[in-house]
Amino acid sequence: MFSVYILTYNEEIEIAECIESVISLSDEVIVVDSFSSDRTIEIAQKYPVQIVQHAFESHGKQRTWMLREVPTRHEWVYILEADERMTPQLFAECLQAIQSEEYIGYYVAERVLFMNAWIRHCTQYPRYQMRLFRKDKVWFTDYGHTEREVCDGPTGFIKETYPHYTSGKGFSRWLEKHNRYSTNEAKETIHQLQQGTVNWKHLFWGRSEVERRRALKDLSVRLPFRPFVRFLYMYFLLGGIWDGKPGFTWCVLQAFYEYLIVLKVWEMQNPIEREIPLHSLPISSLPTSKSVKS
Structure with a gap:
């Protein structure tokens, strides 16, 4: 047991x-x-x-x-x-x-x-x-x-x-959950791009589906137009087109999820610099006025 x-x-x-x-x-x-x-x-x-x-x-x-x-x-x-x-x-x-x-x-x-x-x-x-x-x-x-x-x-x-x-709680819960997931995926993507490599041996000659899938994951984070590529891969190459409307919906959602990851990677690598409103600066840091002599 x-x-x-x-x-x-x-x-x-x-x-x-x-x-x-x-x-x-x-x-x-x-x-x-x-x-x-x-x-x-x-x-x-x-x-x-x-x-x-x-x-x-x-x-x-x-x-x-x-x-x-x-x-x-x-x-x-x-x-x-x-x-x-x-x-x-x-x-x-x-x-x-x-x-x-x-x-x-x-x-x-x-x-x-x-x-x-x-x-x-x-x-x-x-x-x-x-x-x-x-x-x-x-x-x-x-x-x-x-x-x-x-x-x-x-x-x-x-x-x-x-x-x-996978969607027993409805699409709203799926979207909320994957919005959270995409943040951690973005962090892992940055780590993989900086320190990881693609195991080409596992990708083509992996001993199991697990080895091949993980090598494919490491490759996918390096591809341009990842969301679009993922949709094409899942819908046409894997055959999602044969899964009908549920298959099409699933592929669209997975491409959207990939796009969230791409956006968050960009956001983490390009922090937004915000201008400080003038009224929030302390008085001492404000520029002093100069008198103009006629």
Whole structure:
């Protein structure tokens, strides 16, 4: 058996369905909340789950704190986001996977559900995330608005996928959230441009989708007209055109998100110099008048 962590912050819309997808499968479900201000905790308390709260610093730090400070019954754990769901098929394969001693962790692919449809093409399916692992062998660091795992040992891949409901809280919440995310992405972009490089070997001959995707990310921050290029890449090259209206909407939103990052990179590199209003200057700094003699 393995324990399940559920990460939350203001997830009153998603939390009940998320818990219900796993509560009958795992004998330990732990909700790790970042001091939600809505009804997330009130709803979670209706279920037989453990609830802990910790102030949010970053995605990487929150996960690492959770793994180090929140004890579990089992050495294997699964991380479940509130807008994701566990399935019986996925759970069964995870149970089988942890019986092997070959790997210390497993990547699981997401199925992005957007506007009531699975947008398979424009989301780079299968797109893998580290979800199942031994908690003493994995920790997380920050990368942009999200996190990256650091694994002390070999990793494998689960065949079953998990559903990811990306817009369950509506477009307004999506826009508000990605406006915040773009600030951290801009900082990471500047860092990558100054100190990072593109791993061309991983880009073309990466051993896994994870290596190839990360190398592509490092390349993309160096491309001119990034928002437009990203739309063309997702809509035509990946095949978002075959995902219908949800696919087109998703590609437009991702291009807009990329444009927010570009704007914030420019803003950080070109701080605005504001003129000080004359009336705000102290009297001593104001120019003195000179008398004109006739």
